[in-house]
Each structure stands twice: as C-alpha cells, then as structure tokens.
Amino acid sequence: MSIDYLALDEELDPEGYLICQYTVKSDLDIETAGKRIAEEESTGTWTHPTTLSDEIFERYGAKVVEAEGDRTRIGYPVIDFSGEIGEIPQILSIIAGNLFGLDSLDGVRLVDIELPSKIVNKYPGPQQGIEGLRGILGRPEKPLVGTIVKPKIGLPPEEFSDYVYEAGKGGLTNSKDDETLVDQDFCPLEERVSYVSEKLDLLEEEGHKMIHAHNISTSVHKILEAGDLALENGARQLMVDVLTVGFSGLQALAEDPSIKVPIHVHRAMHGAITKNPDHGISMPVIAKLVRMAGGDALHTGTYGTGKMHADISEELMSKEALLGEMHGLKRMMPVASGGLHPGLIPELMENSGNDVQIQAGGGVSGHPDGVRAGAKALSQAVDAAVKGIELKEYAKEHLELKKALDKWM
Numbered sequence: 001m002s003i004d005y006l007a008l009d010e011e012l013d014p015e016g017y018l019i020c021q022y023t024v025k026s027d028l029d030i031e032t033a034g035k036r037i038a039e040e041e042s043t044g045t046w047t048h049p050t051t052l053s054d055e056i057f058e059r060y061g062a063k064v065v066e067a068e069g070d071r072t073r074i075g076y077p078v079i080d081f082s083g084e085i086g087e088i089p090q091i092l093s094i095i096a097g098n099l100f101g102l103d104s105l106d107g108v109r110l111v112d113i114e115l116p117s118k119i120v121n122k123y124p125g126p127q128q129g130i131e132g133l134r135g136i137l138g139r140p141e142k143p144l145v146g147t148i149v150k151p152k153i154g155l156p157p158e159e160f161s162d163y164v165y166e167a168g169k170g171g172l173t174n175s176k177d178d179e180t181l182v183d184q185d186f187c188p189l190e191e192r193v194s195y196v197s198e199k200l201d202l203l204e205e206e207g208h209k210m211i212h213a214h215n216i217s218t219s220v221h222k223i224l225e226a227g228d229l230a231l232e233n234g235a236r237q238l239m240v241d242v243l244t245v246g247f248s249g250l251q252a253l254a255e256d257p258s259i260k261v262p263i264h265v266h267r268a269m270h271g272a273i274t275k276n277p278d279h280g281i282s283m284p285v286i287a288k289l290v291r292m293a294g295g296d297a298l299h300t301g302t303y304g305t306g307k308m309h310a311d312i313s314e315e316l317m318s319k320e321a322l323l324g325e326m327h328g329l330k331r332m333m334p335v336a337s338g339g340l341h342p343g344l345i346p347e348l349m350e351n352s353g354n355d356v357q358i359q360a361g362g363g364v365s366g367h368p369d370g371v372r373a374g375a376k377a378l379s380q381a382v383d384a385a386v387k388g389i390e391l392k393e394y395a396k397e398h399l400e401l402k403k404a405l406d407k408w409m
C-alpha cells in the first residue's frame, strides 16, 4: 500500500473515525489542502519521514474522504484518541491543533465534528441538562427567563442580592453573575452567594422558585474549592467561563460527585475563535465539546437579535448540538443572551422555540421603573410569544411591557 492521505472513494465506518469538516482558504487545490491537514495532524509532517511505514499509516493515518469547493472532510481513526489520559485537550490538539498555523493555508475553519460513540461514551456529559433544569424550576415547557445582574461589576453583595430578589418578584426563573465577576474585593464570592441564597430562600417561601448561577471561573487547581465554597453557602447553580478556564475546568466540576447543582456555561472569548468566517472553530463544535465536558446550559446566541455577532445558520447548528441526539448524553439548555429586551422576544423565539433560557441584563435593569418592572416586562413578552399574541396587543393590558416597548422599540 502506498502512503496517500486522499481516500475519496473510501467509505469510512462512522464508529471507527472522528470525522471533521473544515473549510479552507488557500492557493492550494482543496485535495492538497486536505492532505496537508491530514498528514500534519496524524502520521506525517512537512516531508516524508523515513520512519513512517505503510503499516503505521494504514492504522493511524487520517483520511481525506471529501474535498470539494472549499470544503474537506477528514476522518481521524479512533485509535488516535485512545488511552485514559488525553481526553478533550488531546482531541483539540489533533483536530484543531497545528493546522491553524500552516503557512500554506490562508485560513481554515473547523465547522463541524461527528464524534463516534467510542469517544463520547467516555464522558458522563451533563448531569442535569435541560430536563433537570426544568425539573428544579418546575417549569416543564415554557422558556426559562432570566437576567444578568448589572452593572457587570461594582455592586456590593447585599445590593447585588436585592437585584436578584427584585428580579424574582418580577417573575424571572433565573439570574446570574456576569462573566467578569468572580471574587473581587468589592463583591467576594462567599458573601455574595450567602446573600443571594437568603434572597432565593425568601422568594421560595413567598411561592416563587428561582436559581442563580454563581461564576466560579478560576484556575483548574482551584475550581473545586471555589465550587465547594459556593455550595457551602447555598449556591443553587454554578457558572464557568469555559473558554477562559478551559474545558478541563468544566469537566473537573461536572464529574465531581460533590457537585450536584446545574452548571451554567458562559462562552466569553468565543468571538476570537468563532467570528472569522474563514478561520477558527465554529460555535457548534464548541457546543458539542461543552456537552461532553458536562455543561447543563450554554450560551449559543440570540439568532440575529441583540448586541452580539451572529451567524444564524451556525446558531441553529449549535442549538441542534445541544438538543439533538448525541450517543445518549443528556440534552443541554441553549441560552440566548446579549443585548436582549422584551421587544426582541418574538423574533428570537421564532428561531429558538420554547427550549431556551432567555436572559436580559440591560433589558431588565434599564426599564424606566427599575428591575422588578423590567423583569415583569420580560416575562410578559415571553408569555405573549408563547401564546402567539402580538407584543403591542399584549402591552395594552400589561403596563410594564408597554413602558419597555416605548423605551426600546
């Protein structure tokens, strides 16, 4: 057999390979570009190593199974990912490693991955998932509706918890720390969790169930300790900035038996990786890895509404990555966040459906009558969309919504 990474006529057994789809921008033809990626990331290098035998190539070499237009699909043999230790860091070092720096390729984007059960089944995945979250909140069908405490940083713990209480009184099911708040001197984690937990208890006594995600993003060697600290003080949900912490931090938490609360996953920094259409890694790929690593809810975008860049087709793929079948892993909750306000909800929900956690920070705290009214207005907008009633019509009977629409539409 001769060493040629091109295997266009070969049918790959989907259980024997991790198959990646890349788009490539290069002066090279797409077949050659695909071969460069396959050899760099499996058994080759820039020249033919005299140590590479036909046998090694046959067992461990990646195969280019499609190359057309600007797209190529490459299958990496499952054995390349074997062993107990490598896990997600090793998967990424192979399928998303050196290839991004190859000089012969002006741009490469990893747009999708198909993971075989042999790899996925090594991971327990989400412990709660969407059903777990819905169960905790007693909200089986409607979207979850939440807020991010604003300003992003600066509120001391007690005022912070007042915000959460007001949001709960306005009907929200969820609230969370912002991605930039962890344990700063002006709002230490321990005190913040303790105050917020008291307010959540009070809300529950008053008949309203709500959870708050506490951001414990830190170095991997401290994350379990931070999680324990939050739980000891009554945390109902934890939050991790998965890309700044790393997938390993999320996995360490999700797989620790003492962590029994859901984990909210923020994707801060993803724009550096996902935004360039010619280069980087798509959000759906990140979503699949987060699901394997054990996140329960993940930010996946607001479908063209709001303040953050969006590619709707990728956002729909991310939604599918969280909600579709994945070798038996629990389904995750997609989170829509970023520049949302009540006026955007119908457009958002046309794409998201009901399986979504909708969150607004400014779109709640910026309401002319404050947080409680802002929370009511957001809840009313979601109720209107669920019932299929036009916002303006619904606002005739719902003053908070009317004021929000007057301000933002």
Ligand code: RUB
Residues within 6 Å of the ligand: 148, 150, 178, 179, 267, 268, 299, 300, 301, 302, 307, 308, 335, 336, 337, 338, 339, 340, 359, 360, 361, 362, 363
């Ligand atoms: C939302 C906010 C979120 C990001 C996340 O605040 O700051 O952290 O928008 O974006 P606001 P994404 O509601 O005031 O805009 O989910 O796209 O990663």
